[in-house]
Amino acid sequence: MNWGKAMEKKTQKHGKSVVKMRDVAALANVSIATVSRYLNGNLDRMSADTADRVADAIDKLNYVPNSAARQMVKKSSGLVAVVAGNIDDFFSTEMFKGINAMLESKGYIGVLFDSNSDLDREKHLMQIVSNQYFDGAILQPYNTVQVIRETIKRPMPIVMADREIEQSPWPQVVTNNYEVARQATQYYKDKGFKRVIMITSSLSMAANRRDRYYGIQSVINNIDVLEVSEKSYNHKKVLEQLTTLINGSQEDTLIFALKERWLTEFIPRLFYMGLIDNDHVAVTGFSDTGTAQYIDAKTKLIAQNPYLIGASSGEIMLNMLEGKHRDPEKIVVPAKFG
Amino acid sequence: MNWGKAMEKKTQKHGKSVVKMRDVAALANVSIATVSRYLNGNLDRMSADTADRVADAIDKLNYVPNSAARQMVKKSSGLVAVVAGNIDDFFSTEMFKGINAMLESKGYIGVLFDSNSDLDREKHLMQIVSNQYFDGAILQPYNTVQVIRETIKRPMPIVMADREIEQSPWPQVVTNNYEVARQATQYYKDKGFKRVIMITSSLSMAANRRDRYYGIQSVINNIDVLEVSEKSYNHKKVLEQLTTLINGSQEDTLIFALKERWLTEFIPRLFYMGLIDNDHVAVTGFSDTGTAQYIDAKTKLIAQNPYLIGASSGEIMLNMLEGKHRDPEKIVVPAKFG
Structure with missing residues (x-):
């Protein structure tokens, strides 16, 4: 005042x-x-x-x-706010590294906010981003376009990373969730697998998870969905649920993990327990880093490229910061199976 | 002006x-x-x-x-800068979550900068923190006290997290690296293990790694050190080096991973290759999250508490922000073996 x-x-x-x-x-x-x-x-x-x-x-x-x-x-702070979904996931941290690699080529720095998979918290963080002198915001949001619009009131460049939104008012960098999930499932169907056990975080919360689910479903519709809360779960109980599900059918079963965290946390134990033989029971899933691919030599995974998703988001942000007009375009950074 | x-x-x-x-x-x-x-x-x-x-x-x-x-x-921005060592490690992200849990109880928000294990980059980030309106800084630095002092020129509350510095001008929250590494090594020595293969990031870069090394060395001094660069390494080559080291001696050998990332990345493969039998070849290491402890049921690990280290750092920061004078005290959040 x-x-x-x-x-x-x-x-x-x-x-x-x-x-x-x-x-x-x-x-x-x-x-x-x-x-x-x-x-x-x-x-x-x-x-x-x-x-x-x-x-x-x-x-x-x-x-x-x-x-x-x-x-x-x-006033330019030179800082770009990155509001990530949950930094417990390699995806968010790798994406952040990709964003920074690009931003820093022009002297900007990305700073990371962690929404911790919480809608209210994410909204609060967006309010802070709106009120402080950040030059732009790269969001990996759970909230709707309407909520984001009402929350970030200050005019500033915004890029959606890893979120596909219909008729988005902002540029978005997404991945081919539906297609690649479909492709992986088809590969196992061709080998005789008739049933899927899917491990995922809350499906209702994120559209990209639902897209993966629909991709799987379009090939094999005999799916058991095991939702694991990101905030609190009992490791032993989840393992028991998985074991029960695996043993509950004679059909050749594909275990499909929708995120790397569930792959690295539960799958090694299933191997030790002798439950995965790659013949009657196989495993696949989305991976973000090299770690997951070393779980088992025969396992084929879907490799996402969070670093490239970040770098692409950073590049769009730089263009917007430099005043080059960008339509709310959609860039697809494809994940690859096998 | x-x-x-x-x-x-x-x-x-x-x-x-x-x-x-x-x-x-x-x-x-x-x-x-x-x-x-x-x-x-x-x-x-x-x-x-x-x-x-x-x-x-x-x-x-x-x-x-x-x-x-x-x-x-x-002017208070309500933002506290957290400059983390490398967000590829669970340690940094968990610590950040702990910091935020505490800061937010008083309406502050932590924002994360990633120094990416790079001295120059870390210095640049500290300059930015000094020049922008952050209310305080929680650092997990690789640079020396002198460099930090010359870089953060603006008077602001500073807390060292996960770094032990002699005669530190700032409060520090550390862990019992030497003692717990010693304790774990003693456990395996008592079981007849006479030799250690240690997997670590650069020892010259961080004092806490050296403290762990000295702790191991104080019990078993027959140590092969395998340094893995955080920035670039070849997974297959590291596995080959490990295999050669394991097969290079008849003595009962303890593989000691100084950080969780090397545990989750290399150890499961060694199990699959039949190289770890818990009898003549065993494994231990520092772990930050629940993930590593599920690698193998018989493996005993050192559990760090990065979340608590973060929360303690956040609490000290809040006290400093509220003007309560704090001596440059040292708080030890002990890691636990077994």
Whole structure:
């Protein structure tokens, strides 16, 4: 507020700008302090409606803050916020490394926020990103487009990473979840596998998981789904559930892990227990790093490329930061089976 | 610079403060702009010597910036920077989760920077942390105290996490690396193991790894050290080196992995290859999460508690942010064997 008043005074004194902050405030029917807060990006306790009214008034009056104010409003921190789904997964950390490799080529730095697979927490983090001087945001969100729009009120470049959203207002970098899950399942179907046990985090929470599920289902529809909570689960109990499921059918069974964490956590034990013979019981899944592929020499996995997804997201962000207009395009970084 | 001049003008006009910014500049023998940059925390292109002179002059003259300037200098972003060693390790990400759990209890948020095990990169990130409005910094550094001091010029609360530094100027949260490595080695020595193959990242880079090494060495000094670069290594070649080392002696051999990543990446393959029988060849190592402990039922590991190390670091940071004076104390969060 102090800065807002100081700015206005300077504007009046120099007389360079005809439209003043108070004119904007009057048209928007808000206080000068509110306009100042808007210009400062302090939108925390401002309703979306108020922010819209101020933006409209600035637009209608063609209000140009003086150079000091403009500098402040446009102040570049050189920091790009990355709001990741859950840094317990290699996927998020590898993606972050890819984002940084690209951003740093132009002197920007990515900083990582961890939403911890929690919708409310993610929303809170997006509020912080909106209120602080980040130059842009790369999101791997669980919340809907509508929630993101209402939460990040400050105009800033936004890129969706690893999230496929229909009619997205922002560029998105995605992977071929449906196709590659379908391809892997077909490979095992051709070898005689007729049934799938799928290990996944909550299906309702993320569209990319559902896409993988639909891809599997399009080939083999005899699927047992085992959902494991990312936040709390009992390792022994999950292993027991898996064992029961494996032993519960005579059909040749494919165990399909939808994320690397479940592969590395549960599959080695199943091998030791002699439950996977690659003949009647085989395993596949999505992997992010080299670690999972060394579980067993005969196991074929789907290799994602989180680093490249990150680098592509970083590249789009750099273009946006440099003012090159980008349509809300969709870039597909394909995962590969086998 | 604009802000600095604006501030000074206001100070003169209101006449509340006798000492002016120009007095500070004169005594420090720098420009007013430099004083302004100092007050704004823009210390990027300022030498440590210049910053010290300005700080001294402010101190000697008892210069008090006016309320607007003070507000700006003291501006709280609510963000605490966490500069982690390498987020490829579960240790760093778990520690970050622990830090956040604590910080958020008082409304702060931790943001993660990844130094990627690179000294220069870490230094660059610390410069950024120093220049931006972070309220504090929790560091897991590879650089020396001297480098950190020269790099983070802005006065801010600093906590060392997972790093033991002699005569540290900052509070530190460490683990009992030497003792627990010694304890684990003694357990296997008592069972007849006479030789150790140690898998580690660069020993010269981190004191905590050296402490572990000394702990092992104090019990069994017949050690083959296999250093694996965190940045680039060939999985197959490392496996071959391990195989050669295991087969190169008739003595009962303990394989000791100094970090979880090497445990999960190489040990399962050694089991499959029939090289570990828990009788003549056994394995142990430092683990950070539940994943490693499921490699083999008979394997006893050292369980670190990165989450608790993070939470303790976060708690100290909160105390410092709230102005409670903390001596550069050392808190030990012990790792547990077995």
